[in-house]
Each structure stands twice: as C-alpha cells, then as structure tokens.
Amino acid sequence: MTLPFDAVTKTGVLLPLFHETCKKGFAQGDNPTTIVDTFFSKYQARRNKESQINLLFRFIQYIERQVVLFDAIEDASFSTVNNMEGVGTLRNLKGSANAEGNLDELKEFLEEFKVRIVLTAHPTQFYPGSVLGIITNLTDAIKRNDLSDINNLFGQLGKTPFFKHKKPTPYQEAKSLIWYLENVFYETFGDIYNYIQTNIYDDGKKHNDIINVGFWPGGDRDGNPFVKPETTLKVAKKLKKAILKKYYQDLKDLRKKLTFRGVEERIIRLETIMYDYSINLKTKKAISAKELRAELLSIRDVIVEQHQSLYVNEINNLINRVHLFDYRFATLDIRQDSRIHHNVFTTVIDHLIASGNSSFPDNYHDLSEGEQIKILSKADDSIADLEIFEDEMVRNTLKTIAIIKDIQESNGERGANRYIISNNQTALNVMQLFSMLKIVAFKDELTVDVAPLFETIPDLENAPGVMEQLYQNPEYMAHLRARGSKQHIMLGFSDGTKDGGYLMANWGIYKAKELLTEMSRKYDITAIFFDGRGGPPARGGGKTHNFYSSLGPTIEDKEVQITIQGQTVSSNFGTNDSAQYNLEQLISSGIKNRIDGEKNLLSDEDRLVMNTLAETSYQTYKDFKGHEMFIPYLERMSTLKYYAKTNIGSRPSKRGKSDKLVFSDLRAIPFVGSWSQLKQNVPGFYGVGTALKQYEDKGEWSKVEQLYNNSKFFKTLLENSMMSLTKSFFDLTKYMSKDEEFGGFWNIIFEEYKITKRLLLKLTGYSELMENEPSGKASIQVRESIVLPLLTIQQYALKKVQELEKAGVAADDPEKLIFEKIVTRSLFGNINASRNSA
Template structure:
C-alpha cells in the first residue's frame, strides 16, 4: 500500500475536516448578537482584500462597518468586534482538536526517528548491541515550566481533548454539544492563577498523558530492544518547575513548594491505585488476588491521606509487585504478566515523586540573602566566618564557604521575608526528599549565574540549613547572557579546582548539571549569537569537565519558538557532534509547547521518541557533524556580525518606545495567565534588562514581526554576498546540520511574520524609520535564506508544517486586524486634548482579549 505524501494527508485529514466542522460551527448562535457567524466570513474577506490593496487595519475595519453594518451604532459595532474575538478563539480550538485527532495519520508513527524505525535499522545493520549499550546510559528529561504562554484555562483544555475524540469518531451529535459548551465556556481568567493553580494544571498532563506515554515507551524498549523483562535505565524522566521556580515570582513560598510536592505524590499514588483496581479484575488467582486487593486498599488510602498508618514505600511496593509476578509466572502460566509488568515499570519510572521538583532563584537574591546570613553569624561570634569576610577576595571567600561548619537552626531570627523564605525552602527540599524520595527535589538552579562565588554561596547555605552531613542536591548554574556564556568555562574550572566542591561532585556520580538559557540569550545577543554562544559554551564546558573527569549534564532553557531556542528541537540534538557531551538531553517545555507537542498520547509519544532517537543519531553521526576549522570561522563571523547588528538595533532610541507604544507588551500583565509579574524591577519606566523574555518575544509575535527569530541574520549573510564569498556560507549550510537547523528554524519565524499588518507604521512620523529598519532586515533575511537553501519558498522542506501555519495565520487574520485597529484607537485617544477614559478602557480590553487567540493559534510563539 502506497502512503500518500505528508502534505496530502494533512490537506485531507486536517484542512478538509476543519472546513466541514467550521461550517457547522459558524451556524451556532452563542449569544444575543445574531448573525456573528454569518458576518465573520465577510469580515475575513474584507481583511484579506484590504491587505492586498495596501489598506491599514483601521481602514479595513471601517470599510467593513460601512459596507455591511452601516446602521449599527458605535456601541453595537464594538460588541460585534468582541463577538468576532470570541468566535475566532473557538475556531482556533476547533483547529487544534482537528489537528490533534489527525496526528497519527499525518505523522508516520513508525517512520524516521521513532523507536520502531530505530530498532529496524539496528537489527538490519547488526548494531543491536551498540543500541542497547547506548540506551543503558542515555537519558531524556523534559522539564515542565510554569512560564505563562498557555492561554487556555483547564476547562477549555478538557473540551479540546473531548472534541479530539469526538472528531476521531466522527460523532456529530457529540461535536455539536461540545461546540455549544465551547461557546458558553469563558476563555478569560478574571484573576491571576496562583503558583499552585499552575502546578495543578500541569499535573493534568502528568496524569493523563505522560503517565501513559512514558510507560508505553519504556515497555517497548524493555520488551523489544532488550527482550529480557529486566529493569533497565529509565531513559525518560520528567522535571517540574511550578511551585519550585522562585525566580522573579514573589508568590512562590516554601509552603507552596511543599504543597506541590504533596500534590505530585497523591497524583502518582492515585494512578497506581487505578492500575491495581484494573489488575484486580484480572489477577483472580489463588495466592495473588488477596495480595493485589491489599495493595489496592493501601494505595487508595495513602493517596487520600499521606499520613496513613499502613503506608508503604516505593521500594516496598515494587518488591511486592515483583513477588506477585513470580507467583504468576511460576504457578499461573504467566497470565496477564505484561499488564503487571507495565505497572512495575511505571513504579520504576515515577517512584512516589511523579516528577522531580527543581528549585530556582536568581543569584542576586542569593547574594543579598547570604550577606544577611554572614552578617548574622559574624555578629554572633564563634563562627567559621572571619570579621573581615566581606573584604576578602572572591577566592578567599570561596575557600571559607567550601569549609563552612556553622548551622542555622533557628530561621525565625531573620525578619526579612526573602531571607526567611530562601532559607526555609532549603529545609523544604530536605522534607520533600524524605517524603517523595531523594529525586522528589534534588536540583537547585541559580539563574543569572555569573561567578563561582554564586555557586559556593548556595553550597554553603544548603549545608548550613539542612544538609550538614550529606549534600544530596545538585547545584546547577544557569548561564544566560552572551558574556556569561563566554565566562562559563572559567567559572566551572574554579569550582572543579575546589577540593570540597569536587568531593561533592564525586559523591553525586561525578556529574555537573549546567543550564544554558535561550530566552535571555536571544534577548541579549540576537538569534545567531545566542545559538552559537550556547554551542561554543557547551564545547568548552565539555572539554573543561572532561579534563577533571566530570560528565557535564546540559540542561537547555529552550521553551517554545525558534526565538527561544525551540522550533524543531530534535534536529538540534542530532546535530551537536562529538565535541559536546551528549549523555543526556534536558530541555524546558512550556505553555502551548506542552499542549501542542505533548498534549495528546500520540503527539507525546512521537515527540519523546524523536528526542530519544536524536541523541542516538548524534552518537552515530558524531564525526560527520563536527565543524571543520574553515566552517567554524564562517559561523563565528556570521554570529559576531549579527550580534553587532542586533546590539545596534537594541540601542536605537526608538527600540523601547516602539515596544512600549506600538506593541502589546504592556497588555501581557493584564491577561491573568501566569502568576509571575510580567517584568522584573519595580520601576515605572520600561528598562530593557527588566523585560521578561516571554512578553518580549510574544510582543514581536503579536505584531507579526518575529524579530528575535531572524534579526541580524540577513545582514550577516549579506556581508558574505557583498564580499563575493557567499559560497562559504553555502558550504557551511551543506556541511553543518547545526547551521542548517538554525536557518530552517529562522525560516519558521519568517513564515509566521506578516508585515502588511503593520505597514501603516512606515508613515508614522515618529516610528516610520524604525519600522522600515525591521522590514528591510526581514526582506534581506528572507531573500538570503532562500538563496543559501536553494528553496523557492520558505519552509519548502516542511510543506505540512507550512500548511498548518498557513491555516492558523488565516484563522487569526481578522483578530490581528482588530487588535491593530484597537491599538491605533488607544494611541489616538491618548493624544486627544480631553481623554475619554471609558473609551480607552474599552479598546484596551479589545487588545488584551485579542492576545489569547493569536498566541493559541501560533501554538509556540512566545
């Protein structure tokens, strides 16, 4: 049977189905405003024609009202715009559900990058032993973060799931009911979620998706690649940030962290109980049934009450299940042994923790907290800190910190809330380890890490508060900005040369966790430099760590879109080459990237398998992926040039005013999608360094000018063209999978850009010149990316992905138009001599409400 091309499968199973269901959807009345469903296609057509004619959003909206709604008063027109927003938001949900339902048909679940494909290749090439050896030491960890780029409330996520199933079954009456439910379910959150709310919404994915897919993948490897039923390396595990990530979030308290850890434990116990309940119906044999019932009863009670008297440990549960398995194998012809194995494997994968909670805080906060602690200990006397501690050199301070013997027993002596909470959190880590197992919380990330002293201050605090005898926590410095990335190897060498810190690493398996940030890297250094800076840092950190016989475990803050290090992530991991440590792939996943890449059982399994095979592919292709000296020079040159161009752009006097007044930046805080404040400092004035990466990247995305994903690339490539050396860039593109992946992800950013939307800004007396600078860079980048790739159009190598973006962008075109129209109105009303505050409020509400659908449609734009 011949398989149709991916694009054809996408058109038939996604686009055609969406059009059919959308036509039903458009006939449903959701509210008092009649004919919204009839008018929206007319508005859509007006937008398309208007932009083709070079009209601006204001003209397009006004033309539509004149032509079709001449008799409506102004209030009625505004109401209609709100109804359009509501309809479009729900159209995006419909498209999500249709695309999710078609996932296994559009994507070949046995194709390249899947485990079945991997096993087939290894078998045919006689490399099964090598594959087994690799999988015994390789790990993939995806870390769910609470970063607010998911605009769907939990209730809507539930509808998407049900809608997906109804679409798979072509169940029209159920689809109609769900459309009705969708129409009446609010998308807007009236108050910000708490960090605990964020944790609960992500635990939904653990319970409903990852519990199943992790188990399926591990079972497949155990039975098909090893075929021995024994316990092997877990290969995949999951990290968790909500409730533990304090960086810039004053609402994450020590109690929050403990509450989230308890919730995680209860959630996994509940899943084990449900599996045992199913097994009990099957394992009705002598000498087995009563043991299964006993376990079921214990786990049921334990999942409700963590202080339950007859509770058992994860190890005891596993041993009892193994013992039951022996009885089934020896006395009952191995009946249902596979189902029992599935549960044993899940206990091996998740323990009683479900996910590993990471703690994260900024080095500047630590420094301030530590200074208070040191002052207190010096003042108390009889301390390992000398009176002149603060005057000592950094290396002398590190020596003292590495040998610290003081203990902080009473934390109530610290009146400052930040000091108390930071120190109490360390105590909470110890408590979680005794409750959920060591891996319940055993990593502490220091964001904005700049020096070895930053690491040693935390090292000392951990020991003084709770880990005097045995430090069972990995300290992970996070290097974010370009200078910090360049400085990272020296920082690590300083730590490796410290005997006490080295002894700690040896006790932790001679591994050092190092996190490298993309979001702030791109914000700081632009697209090419952020990616190249991280690549070079990884090479130097690998070399430095190997010199001291330490394995570097790299953890990438990749996020979602290319501008935040995302895009086709597995391509990056398969292109790193032999000079970068590759024993583990660890990356952050957030917002819509959770729901789009891991939101269903099919997409989760497919994308996890792609990540596993990317590590294996890098190991196989290692030498081929190694950059030649000549290619390195070109890559470095391109990155340096684009970095300079991006820095000049950032320091343009209009850069901050443009974001502040022409984009949706300041509206992010009003969306109530995340518990964190949308910027760092408390200053009323917008300061670049205070800008959080998500609102920063997201604002460019809403403008449809995805600057962080391409700016500087075109100019850097043009420099080679002008010098008549473009063949060197082409050679790099053909030789380096890393560079090729970089440029292909940049193409995705360009594909999601639409400058016709904001072309009116070119005539703005204040911002016209600045808009033109961005537009020209976009044109140059597009032209030269096509030239270097040999493509006729962007994303030519990914027609189905391009088609998906095309449909999504088309759905939200009216929404973007309304948003720009409202932004323009706000600007005009603010300039008026007499400000109409009521009107300003209404149009600002339109801007805020329109953010949701645009972000959700992009699935990974922020």
C-alpha cells in the first residue's frame, strides 16, 4: 500500500474492495460490466465518469506492480520451494552414481551430452529492462529481509513506467537479453561446469563443454524487416565486448589474490589487455582466446608448483569459463523464411546466368527439382560485389551471409555457425541456401550448419523424405561428414499447435523425431534436434525436462537444444538459483532417458491409442478452426488486435500485409496470448477431451488408462494440458454465451473445456487439477487472484468498445480511444503474471 501514486492516494485501500466485488460478482453469475458498475455505485458513488476511468487506470498500474512483487517473492524463495540438491541435480546424480558404482558411466555420458539454451527475442515478456532490474534488486532485498530497501524499491517501482511508447529495436532486444548472459549465465554456467570438472572428473583436463548458449536477437530475420546485416554485426560485437569485460572483471579480482612472484605481473598484463580489448576490438594488444587460455594454464602451473596451489580453484574457474564462452559468449543463429530465400535465389541465378559466365544453365528455372538440386550441389560461382543488386531484401540476405564469415573471424567459428530455414518444405529449400552460402562467402570450406525448420503438421510428415533426399546427395553428405556427421534439425511447437492442435502437434513432433532419427542413423548421421518451445504448454512449454526424460531410444538424444523466451527466461533462468536448478534438470533428463530408455518404448497397442487420440483431436481442432465464427471471435471478442500496440517486440504482430485477418498470417504468440487473456486457454487443451471421450463412449477406457500408466510422454502431455485448464476461467466471459452472434461459439469452447477437465480428472484419479504439483498450483492460484480485477477491467473495456462500435461511432471517437487504451494497458499485468506457464 506504499506505492507513491500522486493522483489517487486510496488506490491500495480501494483495490481489495474491488477484488471482493469481482469475486462475489462472478460467483453469482454477473458480467464484468455489472461488476464494475456495482463497485462504483456501492463504494465510489460520487465519482464522475472521468474520475472512474482514472481509478481503473490506477488499479491497472497497482496490479502490475503487485505481480512484480510476487515475482520477486517467488524468486527469493526458489531454493526453499525447490530442493537444490534433490532429484535431477548434479549433486544427486553424482551421489547416485557413486552409490551404484556407475561413476565411469556418468563421466562417459557427460563427455558427449550437451544442453543448449537458445535465447530468442520473441515478445512474450512485457517487462522493460528497468523493471527486470528492480525485480532482481527486490528479490535480493526480500532475501535479506531489508524493509528499508524494499520500501525504496517499491517507490522506484511506482515511478518506473511499464509501458513503452516505441517498439524496441532488434539491437535493444539483444542488449536486454545480454543482461542475462552477464548477470546470470556467466556465473551459473561457470559454476555448473566447475562442479563437473572438480567433483566428477577431478583430473585438471579439458572436458566437453556440456552447456552452451545460443542467441537469436540480431540474427533472426524471419518476419522481422528491422533486422539488417549491420544489426547482426553490431550484436556480435556487443556479445564479444560483453564476454571480454567479464574476463577483465575476473582478472581484476584475481589480481588482488595472486600477488606472488612470477604470477602478479602476468595477471596484470592480462587484465590490461582484456580491459583495452573490451573497449576497442581493434586494439593492437589483442590476444586470441587460445592464447588467453594457454597463459592462464601456464600461470596455474606456476601456482601449483611454486605457491602451494593458493587460489588455484579461482584460476580454474576462469580457465573453465574461457573454455565455455570463448570470445563469442553465445552462438548467434541466423534465421530466414524459405520463401524469402527462394525469391533472393531466383534473382541471384538470373544475375549469374545473365553474366554469361556461370555454372547454371539458361533453362535452370524450367528444370525439375531433382535436376536443380544436382546443379546447386556443385555450383561454384562467385559474386564479387553484392551492391549490384537493387532489391534491398536480396542485398541484405546476401550481406548477412558475408557477415557470418566476418563474425567467425572475430568471435571464433562458433560465434555464428548455424543458419535456420523457417517454413522448410523441400530439399530444394535447403540446397538453395547451401549453394548461396558457398557462392557468397564459403567457397573453400562451408563452416556453417544448415538447419531446416519443420513446423506445420504436413511439413513434419514430409520431413524424413526431405532429409533422405539430402542424405543421398554426395556433395551435401561430404559437407555433413566435414561437420562431424551431424545434421541440425529444428522442430517448432508454436505453429504446430496453432496449425494442428495440442495433441497432434506434440505427437506429430514425436513421430517426426523418431522417423528422422531412423533416417539419419541409416546414413550414419547424428540428428541434432533443436526444439522451438515457448512458455505455455500450447507452445511446447510446461515441464520440459519431463519431455526429454521420456523420449526413449528411438529418438536421438545426444543434445537437448531449446528456445527460451520472454517470461520463460525470467522465470526459469532469471536468477542464479533457478538457472542452475533448471539447467541441471535438463542435464539429468538426458541421463534419465538413457537409463530408462527401454521403459519409454511405446508398445504397438499404446502407439495405436496415441495415434487415434491425436488424429481425433486434430480433426476436432480443424473443425473448430474452420468454424465460421473462429476468426470473427478472435478479431472482435479477444485482445488480438491490441497486441501490436503494446510495443513489446521489434517484430510486426502478423506476417501478411492484408487489412483482413488471415489465419495463416497470424503469429503464434498473439494467437496463444489472446486466448490466454480471455482465460480460455484453447490451444493448450482443445480436442483433448473429445479424443478421450471417444474411448469412453466405445467402452475402451482401459486402453487410455494403460497408455497413461505406460507412457511418461503421454503423462507429461496431459499434466501440461492440466496447467492450461487450471488457468482457464470461463466465468469471466460467461456473458458471451448469451450473445446473439457469438453465444453458440462460446458454448462450443466451454463444452470442450468441461469434457477435457472431467476426463483428465477421471484418468489421473485426481479430485482437482494439478493435485500432484502443489507449489505450481499454489503459484497459479495467487497469480490468478492478483489479476482477477485486471481481467474484469479488460472485459469491461472490451464490452464498451463493442457497444460503441455497434452504435457506429468513429474510429477516433475520444471515448472509444480511452477504452481501447484500457484494453492495451491491461494486457501487460496478465501476461507477466503468466510467467509460471513455463
């Protein structure tokens, strides 16, 4: 109640009354308009219309900050709620391996297994950087129980704006994510690796860098016209400067301790070099990462031999971090859509053919796909000057390829060595990029992994055929052999769910991984799967480590690679405790999958049941998506069109330029987010209930029970779906059931929700949802309670906008604009409160 709001001193006193009015109102079936009107007539009858609106805005501001407080409290108590030495942690793994005499097997596993966390700038986090900083400081103050500091931070919070008036640039997005690299990952990754080196290997040798970071901001050009080649280069330089600065700070600390003869001056020399280098990347004093590591190892030898190993652990920690992060800090991925590549490539071919000195025949465009692939695999043309292309997209795409080479020379090969093709449908999509990379910058040796991204249900089904075509190409295969016989393949959950519904997306990816593993092994290639996961279950989120421990031997599992974005970064990796815990859980999930591999194999009967469930839910979801009210409902009854106004990400909120809403143009984040704001988490459960009911109706319920008891994969899927159901609150929009136009459609959704909830409880034997996850359930309940007034205000404002539009008011009507502003502002608190969806 101490937030310093100037205009309304009683906000903190009035909000609990409004909260109570909302709770009672929904319990007795009132709609949001009635609830808001009841509150004002009962407690604030003297307020005029303008004063009422002002109070609603104050409530929104206040609730946003309540969410921040709860985030900080959860972060502060992370190590209390989660056992930092319990199941799935490295200490537990080592203890078990020692007790069972399996330490050598554990060492062997850790020598080849990898976890890569890939940070993306997908806009699911509504906190500006300044607020994230306050959360960090508030967490620390709560841990210390420092009331004075907490009070000051509340004051700062009250004065710090949450709303951005301008979209961030891709570079600003990169900078805000580099904050996590500097303040969390540098320390946590180092600590985990130090523990493995010291407590599991303990031999002073260099071992597998089991954990590493990928980075998309500045390199992800898919659907983002604001990411230019210059942006990519600028971000790569920022990453390098950031890691050099961390090394400088560590050397500065070491200098105070290593004050010995034959050591001190060498540390001072390195400290000076890193300081100069972190400021000016062109400094003549620069040394390579290899030279830095060699000098540190030499200094360590002197300390061991001449100075009784004093502070040897501290210097080991720095040596390990240089091994982990090199001069890149994170690997910058490049991503672009196959359709853009096709257009760019067509222009390039036309230019080469016109030049009269090309390996491409004049009739290239008329040839079959197979013939084109044969020519592309052998193409050895060059383009001397990229500026000759007038089209900006062509120029920028080619320049980005050239810049990859520059980044590799500056930050090391792993600074940027993967190019992802979105919307990959054919082998030709891959070969077009393969040849473009060679034509533009990598004529002698291609040091870039080409990674197709398969997302939609048809693309997932076609993926094995696409990969076999590539594996049968001698030139492409020679490239893979040179890259360690590994093929990176990305699979996307977001568009898969949007396209095919929850069960089918997850089962489609599971089956695709099995077939891609089989296909790759047939050609002696290791498939490296990279999962594009978001925060909520609808986008592949939920308890991800449970997924990886449930895959079985038919899916390649040498590496776990996942995208982390928005609230998932702050909730799962925002503090040293949470980052360490979740990284260790991912490492142990790989070990668990190796141990339990055979147990995770699905029997033919279980596989048939899983397949039938997925197909039924797919058809149910497709029928729902095809309903004539589906698009109008999203467009007029949800917050979809307000997402673009939030200025939280640099990307446009939809792909196409059409004024009309086209389903295929919809990005997954606003799509999933709009259902979340309505508290109808459709993408996380729709079709699941109908699929289960089919078995109940046929009297074959025991088959579903058998699948649930046998399959950890299926169990994990349903537990994550339960989270989506737990966060649904249909009383909020019950008024829509009586709407002439949309009532029938709303009832379809509600019926599916009821069926899914009833059958999931029946299957699990729980009396309530998420019964087996008390802390997660409690967190959701507190958060949902905090945002209840916010959602009520949002629905109230949406209803007012709809009424004014029906009355035919102009688009720029002042009253309408005010209510639209309320809707936009209310998006923030609700999304931020959903951080535990990850």
